[in-house]
Each structure stands twice: as C-alpha cells, then as structure tokens.
Amino acid sequence: MTTYTSPASQDLFTAINLRLSFMKAVALYKATHHQPIEDPSREEIVLNKAKAEAIEKGLNPEQLESFFKAQIAVAKAIQYRHRADWLSLPSSSLPQDLQNDIHPTLITLGSSITEHIADYIRENRALTSSDFDAFNQTITTKHVTDRDKQLLFMALVAIKNND
Numbered sequence: 001m002t003t004y005t006s007p008a009s010q011d012l013f014t015a016i017n018l019r020l021s022f023m024k025a026v027a028l029y030k031a032t033h034h035q036p037i038e039d040p041s042r043e044e045i046v047l048n049k050a051k052a053e054a055i056e057k058g059l060n061p062e063q064l065e066s067f068f069k070a071q072i073a074v075a076k077a078i079q080y081r082h083r084a085d086w087l088s089l090p091s092s093s094l095p096q097d098l099q100n101d102i103h104p105t106l107i108t109l110g111s112s113i114t115e116h117i118a119d120y121i122r123e124n125r126a127l128t129s130s131d132f133d134a135f136n137q138t139i140t141t142k143h144v145t146d147r148d149k150q151l152l153f154m155a156l157v158a159i160k161n162n163d
Contacts, residue, residue: 008123009131012116013138016152019071019109020078020141025102027079029095031086037079043072046110053111057118060162064114067155074148081143117159127157 030037047065054064096102120127135153136146 006120006124008116008120009127009134010138012113012120012156013135015109015113015116016071017139017141019106019113020075020139020144022102022106022109023075023078024082024142025096026075026098026106027082028091028093029098029102030079031083031091032095033098037076037083046072046106049107050110050114053114055162057114058162059114059118059121060160063155063159064117067117067152067159068110070151070155074144074152077145077148078141078143117156121159121161126160127153129157131157 027037029035047068050068051061051065054061132153135156136149139149139152
C-alpha cells in the first residue's frame with residue numbers, strides 16, 4: 001500500500017534521515033580520536049540553537065527542544081551501535097574532521113529540520129499518527145531501531161505553533 005506523503009512532510013523526514021546518517025561519521029571520528037560519544041557541552045549548543053530557531057519560526061521552543069533531545073538520544077545510540085560493530089570488525093575508513101566538516105553540516109541540517117517542521121505545521125497544523133508510515137519508510141539509516149523511530153515521531157507529533 002502506498003502512503004500519501006505531502007512534499008513538506010517528505011522533505012522533513014528526509015532531512016531527519018540525512019542528519020541521522022551522519023552519526024556513523026561522528027562515531028568514527030570519536031573512536032579514532034578516543035573521544036567519548038557523550039558530549040554534554042555540544043548537546044547544550046544544539047539544544048540552545050534549536051530553541052532560538054523555534055522562537056524565530058513561531059514554534060513552541062520546549063516542544064522543539066524535546067524533539068532535538070530525542071534526536072540526540074537516537075544519534076548517540078547509533079554511534080554506540082557502530083562502535084560496537086567495530087569491536088569485532090574495525091572500520092577501514094578514514095574519519096572526516098568533526099569540527100570543520102561534520103559539525104557545520106549537522107548545524108545546517110538541524111536548521112533545515114526546524115524550517116521543515118515550521119513549514120509543515122504552517123500548512124497542516126500538526127503531524128498526526130497517519131504520517132507514521134511515511135516517516136517509518138523514510139528513516140532508513142543503519143542502526144535506527146523501530147523504538148528509535150517511535151521516539152522521534154512522537155516528539156515530532158507533539159510540536160505545535162507557539163500560540
């Protein structure tokens with residue numbers, strides 16, 4: 001069965017999947033440079049930026065922050081899962097530079113996700129459970145579990161305009 005997906009929701013779901021796909025590169029950089037996956041100061045930067053952009057786009061900042069917290073939790077889980085894979089079969093890839101290559105891309109994608117959320121809510125008021133099939137089909141990044149998808153989607157559904 002084919003699920004109808006609006007262009008706005010498909011753009012949003014694709015941007016989320018793309019952002020999550022960078023977590024393998026983040027994990028490789030951190031593993032190669034013996035850095036922990038947990039980076040509370042970086043998380044704080046991401047969350048503060050998301051809240052500021054939420055206000056700018058007319059979204060509820062606490063709800064958008066909750067979504068970004070869910071996205072960060074899933075991103076860390078993906079990193080841990082890749083690092084676990086590399087215990088038995090180390091990666092032969094060379095890492096990209098985290099500060100100069102990966103972080104700028106993640107910042108751009110985070111802003112794009114916020115913009116797509118704002119566009120979708122402006123057009124449709126809110127995501128609903130009927131959008132989950134399309135979300136589920138679009139999130140194809142390795143090591144994203146069904147539970148991860150549910151966590152992300154429920155946080156998306158909760159986001160509303162800041163009326």
